[in-house]
Amino acid sequence: MSTNTSTEKSAIRKAYEWHEARLPLVNWLDHNLGTKYPVPRNLNYWWNFGAIAMFMLGVMIASGVFLAMNYTPHVSLAFDSVERIMRDVNYGWLIRYMHANGASFFFIAIYIHILRGMYYGSYKPPREVLWWMGILIYLVMMATGFLGYVLPWGQMSFWGATVITNLFSAIPWVGESIVTLLWGGFSVDNPTLNRFFALHFLLPFVIVALVFLHIWALHVPGANNPLGIDAAPSDKIPFFPYFVVKDVFGLGVFILIYFAVVFYAPNMLGHPDNYIKANPLVTPAHIVPEWYYLPFYAILRAIPDKLLGVIAMFGSILIMFVLPWLDKHPVRSANFRPVFRVFFAIWVVNAVMLGWCGSQPAEGIALILSRIGAFWYFAHLIIVLPLLSWLETPKPLPVSISQSVLKAAE
C-alpha cells in the first residue's frame, strides 16, 4: 500500500497496523469485497443488481430513520404528520419521495436480481442455501413494504392492512384469533398502526443480517457467471477494482432513473386514494396493493375459495425454496438450454401478465387471464422444469471461460 522508500514507517501507518493487528477490519473487507475476493471475469451487467439492491437497502434505512423523526404512529395524527413532512419539514418531501419510490426501486432491483439468478441457474448446486437466504430476504422485504405502506394511514393503507391481515383468518380454527392478535383489537386500529411502525423499523435490520448471511453463502462457492460453468482460478479477477467499478457504473445509471421518478413523477407508482385519510366505514371501490405484490394478489383472487386462494398465494413464493430440486438439469446457464430459455421467457411474460390482472377488478377477461396465469405459474415450476431436467439436451458447454472468450474473438 505505501511506497517503502523510507525505512521508517509513518506514524499513520504505525497506528493503522496497531489497530489492524487488534481488529483486522480492513483485511476482512479486502478479503470479502476487495482485492482478495476473486470473481469470474465474464460477469455481465445483470450481475450489478445485487450491489444495487444493497445500495437501495441503505437508502431506505437512511431515509426511513429521518422520516421516523417526524412521523407520529397514532391514528389521529399519522396522516397529518406525513402531510407535515411533505409541506413543512425541510426537504421532507424529498426524503419521503425517496423512501416511497425507493421501495419500488428496491423491488425493481430485487426482481431483476432474482430473474438473473433464475436465468443463469444461480440457485443450482452448490448455491442452494445462498438461494434460500435470498428468498428469506425477499419475504422480509415484502413484509416490510406492506407494513410501511400502512403507516401514512390513507385509505389504501387502511384497507390494504385490513385485507392482508384478514388473509390469516383463512387458517382453520385459529385464524380469527391470529387476526385479533395481529390487530390488537377488533379491527385495524391504533394498536395495529403502533405495532406496524415498530415492526417496520425493526425488519430492515433483520434484512441487513440476512444480507450478511446471503453474501457469506455467496463467498463459499463464489459467484456464478453467465456461462454457468465453474470458473477456474485463472478465469477470476479481483472484485476491487474491476467489479466495484462496474457496479458503480451500473448503480449510476440506476440512480439516474430512480431520481428521475423521485423528481418528476413521484406519485406515478402510488395510488391517489392514499391521499385520502383512512376511513374505517368506507371501503374504496377498487382496492389494489402496491405494484410489486400484484402478481401474487392476482393468484389470490384467481381461486374462488378463500383458504385455497391464500395457500396458492403464499405457495407461489414458498415453492421457490424447492426450485433447486424442481430444476435438476445439470447445466446452469439458460444460454446453453434453448428449450428452458423459451419457457423461462414465457414464465416471465406470464408473471407480468398476472401483475396486470392483479391491478384490474377481479371480473371478466382479467379474472380468466389470472386463472390461466396462476395455473401456468405453477405448471412451469412443477411440471415443465422437472420434465426439462430429464429431457432437454443442452448445447455443448465451453471448457473454460477463457476458451469461450478466445473462440468469440476468432
Add this chain to the structure above:
Amino acid sequence: MANTAHGHAAAAAGETRRDFLLHTTVAMGVVGTGMMIWPLIHSMNPAADTLSLSTTEFNLSGLTEGQRITIVWRGKPVFVAHRTPKEIEEARAVNIAELRDPQTDESRVQKGKDQFLVIEGACTHLGCIPMGVKTTEPHGDFGGWFCPCHGSHYDTSGRIRKGPAPLNLHVPPYKFTTDTTVLIG
C-alpha cells in the same frame, strides 16, 4: 460425556447423571423461555381499554321499512336492516342445503323481530365493507349486499351466495333492551 471410574450403574446403559442434568436443564429452559414469550405475545392481544369499548346501543324506531343503515360497533360497521316482507320471504324461500354456510333466516334474526337484521359489515373473505346499505349502491345478485373488493354476493339475510367469501356475514351478539332499542355487544 466421559464415564469416570466413579460412574454409576446407569452409566453402563449409556445414561449418566450428567445426561439427566442436561435434559432437565434444557426442559426447564424451554419452559422458562415459553413463559417469558407468552407475556410478549399476549401483550399484542386487545388491551383492557380496547375490550371495554365493546357495546353500542341503537334505537330502531326511526328506521322505516326497506331502510338499511350502518352503525359503529367496536370500531367497525354493523348493518341494521328493516326488511320488507318480500325480502324476508326471499330469504326464507332458499333451500338451506344449497348454501355454502347453511343457516336458516330464522336463526339469524330474533323471534318476533324478524324484520330487523343486524349483521357485521365486514366481508368474511378479507374484511372489506360490502355495499348495499344505500339504495344507490349495488346489492349483488341476491338483493342483499355486494363486496366490491373480490366480488362476494350476500342475500337479504346476509348469507354468502356467490363469490370467494366462506361464511355468512356474522350476526353480532345483541338483545332488545326495549321494544325499539338494541344493545349490541
